[in-house]
Amino acid sequence: MLTLSSRGQLMPPSPIRKLVPFAEAAKKKGVKVFHLNIGQPDIETPQPVLDAVRHSDFKVLEYSHSAGNESYRRKLVQYYKKAGIEIDHTQIIVTTGGSEAILFGFMACLDVGDEVIIPEPFYANYNGFAVAAGVKVVPVTSNIETGFALPPIADFEKLITPKTKAILICNPNNPTGYLYSREEMETLKQIVQKHNLYLFSDEAYREFCYTGEPVSAMQLPGIEENVVLMDTISKRYSACGGRIGALVTKNKQVLDSVMKFAQARLSPPSFAQILGEAAVDLPDNYFDATKAEYLKRRNTLVKRLNEMPGVTCPNPGGAFYAMARLPIDDSDKFCQWLLESFSYNGQTVMLAPASGFYGTAGLGKNEVRLAYVLNVGDLNSAMDCLQQALKEYPGKK
Amino acid sequence: MLTLSSRGQLMPPSPIRKLVPFAEAAKKKGVKVFHLNIGQPDIETPQPVLDAVRHSDFKVLEYSHSAGNESYRRKLVQYYKKAGIEIDHTQIIVTTGGSEAILFGFMACLDVGDEVIIPEPFYANYNGFAVAAGVKVVPVTSNIETGFALPPIADFEKLITPKTKAILICNPNNPTGYLYSREEMETLKQIVQKHNLYLFSDEAYREFCYTGEPVSAMQLPGIEENVVLMDTISKRYSACGGRIGALVTKNKQVLDSVMKFAQARLSPPSFAQILGEAAVDLPDNYFDATKAEYLKRRNTLVKRLNEMPGVTCPNPGGAFYAMARLPIDDSDKFCQWLLESFSYNGQTVMLAPASGFYGTAGLGKNEVRLAYVLNVGDLNSAMDCLQQALKEYPGKK
Numbered sequence: 001m002l003t004l005s006s007r008g009q010l011m012p013p014s015p016i017r018k019l020v021p022f023a024e025a026a027k028k029k030g031v032k033v034f035h036l037n038i039g040q041p042d043i044e045t046p047q048p049v050l051d052a053v054r055h056s057d058f059k060v061l062e063y064s065h066s067a068g069n070e071s072y073r074r075k076l077v078q079y080y081k082k083a084g085i086e087i088d089h090t091q092i093i094v095t096t097g098g099s100e101a102i103l104f105g106f107m108a109c110l111d112v113g114d115e116v117i118i119p120e121p122f123y124a125n126y127n128g129f130a131v132a133a134g135v136k137v138v139p140v141t142s143n144i145e146t147g148f149a150l151p152p153i154a155d156f157e158k159l160i161t162p163k164t165k166a167i168l169i170c171n172p173n174n175p176t177g178y179l180y181s182r183e184e185m186e187t188l189k190q191i192v193q194k195h196n197l198y199l200f201s202d203e204a205y206r207e208f209c210y211t212g213e214p215v216s217a218m219q220l221p222g223i224e225e226n227v228v229l230m231d232t233i234s235k236r237y238s239a240c241g242g243r244i245g246a247l248v249t250k251n252k253q254v255l256d257s258v259m260k261f262a263q264a265r266l267s268p269p270s271f272a273q274i275l276g277e278a279a280v281d282l283p284d285n286y287f288d289a290t291k292a293e294y295l296k297r298r299n300t301l302v303k304r305l306n307e308m309p310g311v312t313c314p315n316p317g318g319a320f321y322a323m324a325r326l327p328i329d330d331s332d333k334f335c336q337w338l339l340e341s342f343s344y345n346g347q348t349v350m351l352a353p354a355s356g357f358y359g360t361a362g363l364g365k366n367e368v369r370l371a372y373v374l375n376v377g378d379l380n381s382a383m384d385c386l387q388q389a390l391k392e393y394p395g396k397k
Numbered sequence: 398m399l400t401l402s403s404r405g406q407l408m409p410p411s412p413i414r415k416l417v418p419f420a421e422a423a424k425k426k427g428v429k430v431f432h433l434n435i436g437q438p439d440i441e442t443p444q445p446v447l448d449a450v451r452h453s454d455f456k457v458l459e460y461s462h463s464a465g466n467e468s469y470r471r472k473l474v475q476y477y478k479k480a481g482i483e484i485d486h487t488q489i490i491v492t493t494g495g496s497e498a499i500l501f502g503f504m505a506c507l508d509v510g511d512e513v514i515i516p517e518p519f520y521a522n523y524n525g526f527a528v529a530a531g532v533k534v535v536p537v538t539s540n541i542e543t544g545f546a547l548p549p550i551a552d553f554e555k556l557i558t559p560k561t562k563a564i565l566i567c568n569p570n571n572p573t574g575y576l577y578s579r580e581e582m583e584t585l586k587q588i589v590q591k592h593n594l595y596l597f598s599d600e601a602y603r604e605f606c607y608t609g610e611p612v613s614a615m616q617l618p619g620i621e622e623n624v625v626l627m628d629t630i631s632k633r634y635s636a637c638g639g640r641i642g643a644l645v646t647k648n649k650q651v652l653d654s655v656m657k658f659a660q661a662r663l664s665p666p667s668f669a670q671i672l673g674e675a676a677v678d679l680p681d682n683y684f685d686a687t688k689a690e691y692l693k694r695r696n697t698l699v700k701r702l703n704e705m706p707g708v709t710c711p712n713p714g715g716a717f718y719a720m721a722r723l724p725i726d727d728s729d730k731f732c733q734w735l736l737e738s739f740s741y742n743g744q745t746v747m748l749a750p751a752s753g754f755y756g757t758a759g760l761g762k763n764e765v766r767l768a769y770v771l772n773v774g775d776l777n778s779a780m781d782c783l784q785q786a787l788k789e790y791p792g793k794k
Contacts, residue, residue, distance in 0.1 A: 002593060002622060003562075008505040008654035017463070017660055038460075045458045053668065054451045061442045061638040061672075063435075066414070096493050096640065099662040107529055108405040112509055128661025132504055134531065165400075196399060225399060241458040241667030243493065243640075257405035263414055264525025265496040270638030271450065271668035275458075 011131050015124050015356020022339035023350050031343045034382035036370045037335075037350040039174065041320065043238040043290055043373075045275075052278030053271050064267040067259060068094020068246070072277040076246065079280045083206060085218040085229075091250055093258050094268045094276075098204050098232030098245035102126065105228045105247060106133035108257040109166060109198050116166045116200070117159055119151060121323065121357035121364060123174045123202070138164070139359030144325050144367065147314035148176035150184040156191050166198035167191065172205045172214060175357045175369040176323050177298075177316020185215045192226045199223060202230045205319035207287045210295050214318065224250040233272075235320075237279045238290075242272030294320050297372040297379055304383035305370075308390060310397075322370050323354060329395035331355065331368050342389050349382040349389070366397065408528050412521050412753020419736035420747050428740045431779035433767045434732075434747040436571065438717065440635040440687055440770075442672075449675030450668050461664040464656060465491020465643070469674040473643065476677045480603060482615040482626075488647055490655050491665045491673075495601050495629030495642035499523065502625045502644060503530035505654040506595050512560045513597070516548060518720065518754035518761060520571045520599070535561070536756030541722050541764065544711035545573035547581040553588050563595035564588065569602045569611060572754045572766040573720050574695075574713020582612045589623045596620060599627045602716035604684045607692050611715065621647040630669075632717075634676045639669030691717050694769040694776055701780035702767075705787060707794075719767050720751060726792035728752065728765050739786050746779040746786070763794065 016038055023033050067073065073089035080087055095101040102125075110116060112134030118126060120139035130137045138159050142148040156167070167188065172179040180188075192199045201217035217227045232245035247258055298315075301322055305313035310327030328334045331353035338348050352371075354364030372379060390396070413435055420430050464470065470486035477484055492498040499522075507513060509531030515523060517536035527534045535556050539545040553564070564585065569576040577585075589596045598614035614624045629642035644655055695712075698719055702710035707724030725731045728750035735745050749768075751761030769776060787793070 002506075002595060002648070002650075004650055004654050005504065005506055005508040005511070007508065008651075008657075011505075011654060011657040011661070013657050014463075014660040040459055042457065044456045050458070054453070056451070059441045060439065061447070061636045061669075063437055063637045066411075096666070097663065103662075107402065108408075109399075109402055111402045111404065112531060114402070125661045125663075128657065132658060132661070134509060198399060239458045240460045241664065243664070243666040251399070253399075253401055254405075257401050257408065260405075260408040260410050260525065261529060263411040264408070264522045264529070265500075266494060266522070267638065267640070269493070269640040269666040269669060272458075272666060 007131050007134065012127050016352050019335055019339060019350065022336055026339045026348060030346065032347040033339065034347065034349045034374060034378055034385065036372070036374065036382055037352045039235065039320065039371050039373065040240060041235060041238045041373045042375065043293070045238045046279065046282055046286065048282065049237060049239070049275045049278040053274050056274050061270055064270050064273060066262040066267055068092070068268055069273050069277070072273045075277045075280040080248070083216065085216055087218070087248060087250065091248055091255065093247045093255065093262050094273065095245040095247055096268050097234060097243040098202065098230055099125065099129070101230040101232070101245045101247040102202065103129045103132060104258045104261050105200050105230055106130065106135050107261055108254055109228070110135045113163060114165045115161060115163045116168050117156060117164060118168045118359070120359050121175050121354055122359070123170055124356045126168065136163070137359050141360060141363065142176070144312060144314060144323060148173065148178040148323065150180055150187060153187055153191060160195050164195065164197060166200055168200040168202065170202040170204070172209055172318025174205065174319055175321050175354070177319045177321045179209050179211060179214060179317030182215050185217065185220060189220045189223050192223055197226065199227045200230060201227060204232045204235050207236055208291060208294055208320060209318040210298065211317035218248065228254060233276050233279060239272065239275060242275055243269050244272040244276045294372065296376055298322070300376050300379050301370060301372045301383070304380065308387050320372050322372065323367055324370060325367050327390065327397050328366055328393060329397055330365050333395055334393060335368065337393060338389055342392065344385045344388040347381060347385050349385045404528050404531065409524050413749050416732055416736060416747065419733055423736045423745060427743065429744040430736065431744065431746045431771060431775055431782065433769070433771065433779055434749045436632065436717065436768050436770065437637060438632060438635045438770045439772065440690070442635045443676065443679055443683065445679065446634060446636070446672045446675040450671050453671050458667055461667050461670060463659040463664055465489070465665055466670050466674070469670045472674045472677040480613065482613055484615070484645060484647065488645055488652065490644045490652065490659055491670065492642040492644055493665050494631060494640040495599065495627055496522065496526070498627040498629070498642045498644040499599065500526045500529060501655045501658050502597050502627055503527065503532050504658055505651055506625070507532045507562050510560060511562045512558060513563045513565050514553060514556055514561060515565045515756065517756050518572050518751055519756070520567055521753045523565065534756050538757060538760065539573070541709060541711060541720060545570065545575040545720065547577055547584060550584055550588060557592050561592065561594060563597055565597040565599065567599040567601070569606055569715025571602065571716055572718050572751070574716045574718045576606050576608060576611060576714030579612050582614065582617060586617045586620050589620055594623065596624045597627060598624060601629045601632050604633050605688060605691055605717060606715040607695065608714035615645065625651060630673050630676060636669065636672060639672055640666050641669040641673045691769065693773055695719070697773050697776050698767060698769045698780070701777070705784050717769050719769065720764055721767060722764050724787065724794050725763055725790060726794055727762055730792060731790060732765065734790060735786055739789065741782045741785040744778060744782055746782045
């Protein structure tokens, strides 16, 4: 018998995508499904950056440099400078999405069996990259009661073992929308300094902060060697399909090692590098409109949720996600029921059950993640559905 | 001290790219460098497929399906049908280049410590993907004397251990250009059947065969469950920068497992999927001109090489590479010397030392790989340089 690898078997299916067949069945029945389940923004990709690709003029679609086109990396230096991050172009390796930046970081810094501490709930695909790299995810729990603030130092220290090599944060956070304060970032700095750990920082949602300015892990003096920034243009410019991200670090050893992984896969995609390069030249106020739109959506969503009996939803400081606690028995069952057995005025809503975002078994059973990637009108209709669903759902608590 | 992972340290630097700084230095001195070192074709990407991207009309650059756009996968079914390979669209997972197909295949089928037998010399980046996946490459040697034909069954069987899980071939071969015959493919079938192994088949150069029709591993009845095809559009349509490939198999278990790795990284690049989809509609005679061009180049290169005293170059049956044995002490030194210390009429040539393509230490020391990706005029000039260099090189043998 041919066998799969253990990691092939261990590899978790995407908790967000597993409900897709139920959504497809609902649509076949003629039910309109509001997708609050995935982080695919409906914001239009800026016309000038799409035009940069459409008007590109070359004869051969060549491999780029394995670290990405130098012209793009030099442009990115300008982008980071505006974001208050001082680096040079040799400290950037352009990756195939933020996904590859995370995988490369794990591969270069962590051995099979090493541990990375991640505040939970966390972006579910971290599990996938960890399985691919043979790395163990150790969750440290953040709570809906504190709005998913950084857990106290003591909680981290309880989890640190000789195998612990890194802490991974996502800031502002997917799935909670939490924005870490300067104090929390300083706390993280203390921990990684004291225990000599890498600090992996996923800052995919940097531009979407509503309650203050984000503090990048790259802005913490004294731990320059520890910090590896994992970035992506996917959400920033609504360019998810381009598959362009970046791994940024001042640690020369890490850069050299990541570069070897980058060389093995030859180069990141060429078309979307053209897009990314053009995007740096968007006017400084480009994000204002997008941010204002997300803010309006966030306010609508959070207000509607907290008005529903038994529902709690902390006000997220950034990104375009919110986590809500619902008066239900099991969010996996509830989300499936919404698609399989419920509709309201011919409509229903697709949510992401929170269990897939927790590393600790049993947590998140009455929580869901909502991505506010629809306009306010659709969001309100989706909330009408949810409000009615919570009245009808047989597994109410 | 922060430490790199062992695999981060083990990861081999690209043997092809390590001479790049010497080439850059030569160019700064004003020397023209003919690049026969990398498989970046100079053939123009077909205008209609670039136009498909340039005229694409969408508002949001969205994630595609994790397995690739269904419309593209359905088109690919037509492409494979023309190539004599019968599959349906659910048996295709579109990947980020052939690179990702290889990595996914290793990840899903092989565990850390498992062994994959690969005829050497082989595509050097297989080493990189093996290190990333923790898999051990076991080389089985093919020789320049037999034109790099498949080693005899006995040579494979000597290497098979309980850890052996797969054989990986590249057909037609990079770096040797060797095209496996039907008999050789049947031999491989016998081995994988008898020892219950996966047969990974990298068929990136399928369209470029000069001495006969290629036999795909997908065309071997009886081992449908064993075969995993690792494919790419990079060379086929001179679209290396697009980063689009595919993993194709009839093994449902493998598909399901690979799909989980594909979901973790969300989706393959969107722009180049548009290109790939349009490419299937190129006229059936599209490859005729490209193939005729490569054939002319191959004939020029092989003739010129074999006319040089002490040089042996078997006539490759496919791809656009040739391996030559040179009367030199050490091809690493020679290739560096060509860039650092030699020029002829203000020109020199960059070659790939063969040592990087062998898994067995010490082999390939007097061999180089030449990629005939330049026009006949430039190839002749490059051969003029090589001919003169072999007269002047101090490490002659």
